[in-house]
Amino acid sequence: MFTIDDLADRLGGYLPPGEIQQVKRAFYYAEQAHDGQRRRSGEPYVTHPLAVANILANMHMDHQSLMAAMLHDVIEDTGVSKQALGAQFGEPVAELVDGVSKLTQITFEDKAVAQAENFQKMVLAMSRDIRVIIVKLADRLHNMRTLGALRPDKKRRIARETLEIYARIAGRLGINTIRVELEDLSFQAIHPMRSERIKRAVSNARGHRRSAMREVQATLQKSVDDEGLSGTVVGRQKHLLSIYRKMRDQRKPFVEIMDVFGFRIITDDVASCYRILGVVHNLYKPVPGRFKDYIAIPKANGYQSLHTTLFGARGMPIEVQIRTREMEAMANNGIAAHWLYKAGQTSHPIAEGSHARARAWVKGLLEMQRHAGDSLEFIEHVKNDLFPDDIYVFTPKGDIMELPQGATVIDFAYTVHTDIGNHCIACRIDRHLAPLSTRLESGQTLEIITAPGARPNLAWLNFVTTAKARSAIRHALKHQQHTEAVMLGRRLLNKALAPFNTSLEELEPTVISRAFEQLDVSSEEALLESLGLGNRVAHVVARRLVDVADGHPSEQINEGTHHKPVVISGSEGMVINFARCCHPLPGDSIIGHLSMGKGLVVHRSECKNLMDRDDPDKVFALEWSENIDEDFPVVLRIEIESRRGIVAQLAGLVTDADANIERIGIEERDARLATVNLTLAVKGRVHLARIMKRIRNLPNVSKITRMAN
Structure with a gap:
């Protein structure tokens, strides 16, 4: 069984002795507080906080996070107060423990108000210290690993909750090692038979194609080495839920999905990434439109890598990811890499940038929370925010803005600043005027035109996609x-x-x-x-x-x-x-x-x-009022002799009279006569009378009526 001494030995690789001693002291305190308590599996309860701390140690988290992991159930499950923890271990640790304690029993399926408000507590706790959510994710991961002792219905409920929100938060913060494991464990709990069948099929497929994988891997490695570049080629495995989703959503058979060989090439610096890209493109022909540069334009969670798909020997598709060692650490640990580098007493711009992005995301959540009418509306916004399928557009100054797939000009305006969104009236996309409802594409440059008196329009809610825009408009x-x-x-x-x-x-x-x-x-x-x-x-x-x-x-x-x-x-x-x-x-x-x-x-x-x-x-x-400068809608019913060009003639008359046609409809009464229903925007009764007089003078008009009801 894993012990505190085993953990202390692991922590010796990156923490000073004094901090390791504090972690051990937190463990002994938790052991005493949980004395006599057991898990459903029959193990002493303290094995759970020790396992959570071990998960955090894998990510090189700081000693305060590890202490909070040891103590995270003490306030909730024992008689110890937050004040007592603060006196024993310091205020930061007590705040972390209190924050994690409040994040229990968050269920998203039935959207109950109490549960939605619980999620709001999580956002507030995250805003004070982002480590709260990292400790909570580690706690949830160990709970998912030990679901076996629970009833099947409870397993499914916890798994859906994990898949709905915790796995997505892990993805949003870039902690992919935790995200992938949470997704696969949830999939196993929700669909045990499907999971088992895919797992067996994957195992068999890997056995059959092991020699082909080794051959391609050796060829890639030799090409990199021959160019004198430092790079390690490793095979990349798809996880179970990813395979299942592709089979279900893309309606592809298992064989077709597993036919794609995946490799990752890890190198020393960014320049080597692009040189290696040239090497692999020279070795195998690239698939057009399948190259993505996430180094120049990182994903929202800080992920950086070059992605390309190649035609291998005998037309076999090969997916290759090329990244530096720091990018690999970021891809696996996300925001936790911030503490990984801090633990080594160095800072790294990638890790610092990830931390800044995570804090900006949480700040955005807080802004949405202030604007939301109630906790359920807030949950709706957050769920939308956790599914970013990103596109990248540019401001006139060349800054890159990341938006979800399907985002419009209005979404972009609110992403820049809430005030710009509230006062926008028009937009130029690549220097050409475009409607505010235009859906954006990667690579476009946008310039928003604002006016001081402009206000949001209720119709905008019909086409905006980002949670921030929807929340701010409402x-x-x-x-x-x-x-x-x-x-x-x-x-x-x-x-x-x-x-x-x-x-x-x-x-x-x-x-x-x-x-x-x-x-x-x-x-x-x-x-x-x-x-x-x-x-x-x-x-x-x-x-x-x-x-x-x-x-x-x-x-x-x-x-x-x-x-x-x-x-x-x-x-x-x-x-x-x-x-x-x-x-x-x-x-x-x-x-x-x-x-x-x-x-x-x-x-x-x-x-x-x-x-x-x-x-x-x-x-x-x-x-x-005597001073009115607005247009008002009015409906006219015109009985007219049907002939070619009559609609164009009516439109010309209306335009010449300084009015706008909002809607036009034609009903054929017989082969000779038609009824035209015309909705106009006019200044008032006098303006309408002038328009009706012009229409009445047309030789083919037999009757014109203003509709009253």
Whole structure:
């Protein structure tokens, strides 16, 4: 059995004696705290924290991480407090242990709120110290290795949870040794028979093709050596879940997947990587379009390597990865390589860069958490963020930005900065103007054009793909709706207070605060938002305010101001909506209907769809502002003689009259007559009349009608 002395011997390779002694002291403390506790397998419980520490030792993690691994279950499973651990081992270790302790029972399948909030705790713990998640990943890896003692249903639940989130976090942080093992162990637990069959098939296939593998490996090694380059060629094995996914997703038979030979060439420096690439391309013909340079443009998790696919002897495909020793360490240990190099008292730019990228990712998660409406929305964003199939684009200054496959211009804008995303109005891709919904491709150069008054559009949510963009757009729209609802609520309340010869601004603060208590609202802003969204009635609130105010009895109503209409301009935003049933235009007689949660809906006075017409608390008079510079939709129904070119003629007339066609539909009535439904954007009633007059003068038009309902 593996003992603390065995671990101490291993740690002697990279930690000083004083730090090893602290790790041993943490072990003896955990052994005493867990005394009498046993695992499901019957082993003493302390074997688990010792095994977790051993996994971290493989990655050369620092002594504080190893101490936290020894103590990670002490707070949760024994009577020891965080304060007691801090006094014994120092505050950093106590914080690590506390962070890991909070990351238990995170289940993602049923998306329960409590479990989602648990994941938020993990993000907060990671933001304070990224080592928390590394210790947790090692803990989860040992638990997966020892699943055997559990019931099958519990095995499957833990395995799905591991596959859903922990394996993906390991991948996002570049810790591929842990990611691969977590994926294969999860696959074995979820699909034991499939896993066993693939494992046997792999074993047989390797036996059959061992001589061919050795031949190709020897040929590659000889070519590298003949050029005087330092490089070691090793065979690369596919793991079980990777094989299974390719068989399932690409619908390929096992034989076809295993026909590909994989090799890795490890060398000393970056220049040698590119020289070796030239050697292998000279030896075997490369497959067009299958070369990827992750050295010049690293993946988001810091992974660097050259990838190429070659046509080998007899057309056999050969996949080759070429990287330096430091890149190999990064590919296996990811962010943990930061501590691997620190342990040797040296720093390395690749490891430092990986650590910086990981911290930037966690910082992005925290920003999403602040913007998310609730924990479930946050989980949705994070899950999207953990599946990056990356493309790489450039800023005008030449900086490389990494985005997921399918990302659009809006995603790019928000990746650069939230403010740029919120205010973007247009984009140039490779110096040509392009729509904001354009899907990006690797190698493009993007320039975002912004305007100070621009705001996010609700339609953007239909095509953005990154979690950051989706979260920021929703946050901005909520803020926008809140601001506009407060402004509308103030106008509605002041209108309701006008009959009592007062306004919100004239009331004493003490009167307002007493009325708020009776109305059960926390602040003036919350009350005004509720009024603007139609969740409260302005007249009821106004009467309560007047009743509370001294010397303003609610009976003293000035009838002259009671029916004074609310003035609207059409630019109020999200809380004033124009009814699609009657399409009101400036110049029309209009009334407003307060709709629960939507705000004010504007109808034409004669609209037949208007509900609660006689309820003065929900329906009231509106009038148009004198200064309106907006376009409004309107639908025209035109009965016309069908002939070639008539649609183009109509479009020309509308354009000449300074209007836009938003939609056009044609219904054939018979061989001679047709009905054209035309949706236009116009300035108002006068503008519409001018357009209708031009259309009516066409010789083929028999009737033109503005649609009311």
